[in-house]
Amino acid sequence: MNYSRVLRATNILLILTGYQLHWFDRKTRRFEVSLIAVVNVFVLGCLYAACFAQHFRPSSILKVLHDVSPFLYGLTRLQLMLGLKVFAYAIYSSVRAVVGVNSLVESFPADGRALSKAESVAYGLLGSTLSVLFGFSVFIAYKMDFKLPLLQEAMIGMALFLPHLALAGSVRLYCILAWLSCVRLKQLKREAEEEFSTNLKRDEADTASTSFSISQPSVSPSNSDTLELKRRQLELLTNRFNFFFRDMQSSLIFLCILNANCLLCGAYSYVNYTNSWHLLFEERKQRIFYAANASIYACIGCDYICLLLVQVMMEKERLGFLQKLELILAQRSSLPASIHSLAKGMKEILLNTFQTKFFSLWPFKVTHFVVVSPHSGKNNLYYSFKLEFHSLFSCFCFSVLL
Template identity: 55%
Template sequence: MNHSRVLRATNIVLLVSGYQIYWLDSKTQRFRLSLPGIVHILVLAGIYAACIAQHFDATSSMLTILQNVSKFLHGLTRLQLLLGVKVFVYAVYSSVRAVGVINPLLESLAGKAASGFRKEEAMAYALLVSTFGVLLCFGFYIAYEMKFELPPLQDAMIGTALFMPHLCLAGSLRLYNILAWLTRDKLKEIQANVEEALAVNGKKDELEMACTSLTVSVSNSSSDNLESLRQQLQLLGSRFGDFFKAMQHSLLFLVTMNGNCLLFGIYSYIYYRNTWHVLFEDRKRRIFYAANASIYACIACDYLCLLLVQFLMEKERLGMLKSLESFLIQRNSLSKRIRSLAKDIKGTLANTFQHKFLCLWRFDVLHFVLLLFFQGLIFALIVMYHFLSDEILQLREQLDSSDE
């Protein structure tokens, strides 16, 4: 996998989405402050401010209808707008702060560039643009149903004010996925080198029969090589840990933003199925269903990419631990110095790449899925409460009108 190509593609995507204002120097493989990135983020901020202003325009028919139909949905819209302002500012701050730990990590990830295009590199690009692909498919279908007519400018700006911060902050997840994927590739490279060094040292008995001096030379060479690999692994784990600490608040903030979007989507779907559907024709119904489904599809795609990267990275770590165990079981085939280094590598691998959100709970597939499960359970209770409250309120209004 060519790390340089993957990082350049990531840099371009993050610049366009407004998450990053830095440019990747192709020679030094370091992110540097760039004038086009600063200008781009200022232009996006101006557009975003103009879109926010539309939410406070009393003449907006869409917001007026939303407030009259469901105060709860209108409140969720306001909450999303408030979160969006904080997210947009925090995303820029997070990007600036993260560069200080990303550049050292890129130094640890540097290695031999593969000349060909391999499936690992294709997977990296898929992790980078898969959500955009899903969004593009839904957008094309909605445009087709709308006969490729543009919506009113004011409604488009209201939607942009809600969507732009989410797109910007989602860059933190894509950046984490790519660097975690490159770290997994580096772990794979270190594992191959460690196994090669241990395999060479494991043949010392055969070499002793040929020449004692050659055995000492091979043993010293393997020892130096393993020590170098241990230092590489320790440095890689430390730098990736610093990177995770810098990104953890962004990832949690994104979960909060996604949660509000999901709550809005679920409640609006239930409300539509029970009330609004009678007011729309078939074409507009399909548009609503597609727009509503795009919320779940895009968020699910982001989470699946994150969980896939985390699962494969953990699988690579456990595979390396298992490989070291198989060498350490062969007590007579390794010298004491080599065994000591192999144990040190095993300890370094066992104690690193196990990170915790806010130092409270581990970030792995199981715990993250449990977090999403409890979040969904809370959403279900909220939706049930508000939906039943609305139904009771409507029933009271019907009874009052009947009494009159």
């Protein structure tokens, strides 16, 4: 598997979406600040500022939305103000996480040349959501006869979409590095199992060759040193992944909050559209609405399916590694003391250090409230408490699933 190839592809995608300010150098295998990435984020920031300003200018679509459903208009304004903070936080999150990312990348072995199954899965995780989005976009463009919408309407939509696109990079970065860590964990399990098996076979051969005396199992220094190296590599991998996980945790939770409000907007608009609003539109525009509404659920669902997939695979590999170690430790009489100690040490690392679950309860902090609470309109207090309720509920569901 070529780790650098996967990381470079991930890096290019995250730069294009405005999440990363760094460029991955294949020689040093580190993410370094790049002028091109900084300029790209600056351009996206200027574009976002121009789109954001369209929500505060006279607009027919916003006026119709306000007249038809003041509640949906309030949710849209809430999404806009939350997106402003999220866009800024995405840049901060990227800069903060790069230390943990570089540390974790150092735990990966040398690159292979051939395209492996694990590398193909990594590319699938990387491009799954964007492929779904591209498919819906092509369908909507076809229904619109490939005609561009009004510039102001397009900018109003982009102001709501760009923050989600940027912060969603945290999911893709986490999924890719979690999957690469899972592949590395599987490799360490296989190598450690081979070393333990070799030692057990050697001990059985020594016992069979001794017919008149009972000798204690022996272990060669090279075998013991190899297992000690594997234990250290496992410890480094788990510690560095935990460090990276802590850096990414807040980004994933904030994205969950943004998605919760987005899903609420989609569900509320769908119910109203099917009940009454569809009478105002022709059949072609109805299909456009249904496709656009479905794309919200499909893209968000695809993100979290990928996230759950890597979580399940990592937990599966961890439990599989633990089962192998327990089987080895059960043969205590056949193991030298040093080998038994190394197996026990690996087991403790997997039990106590390697954690991948999110906090069951999100600890309240003033900075969290400042980020998620909106500051617009005369009903600011009502919408603040409403968003806090949906945020806490989303985080609870998110932590239960993961």
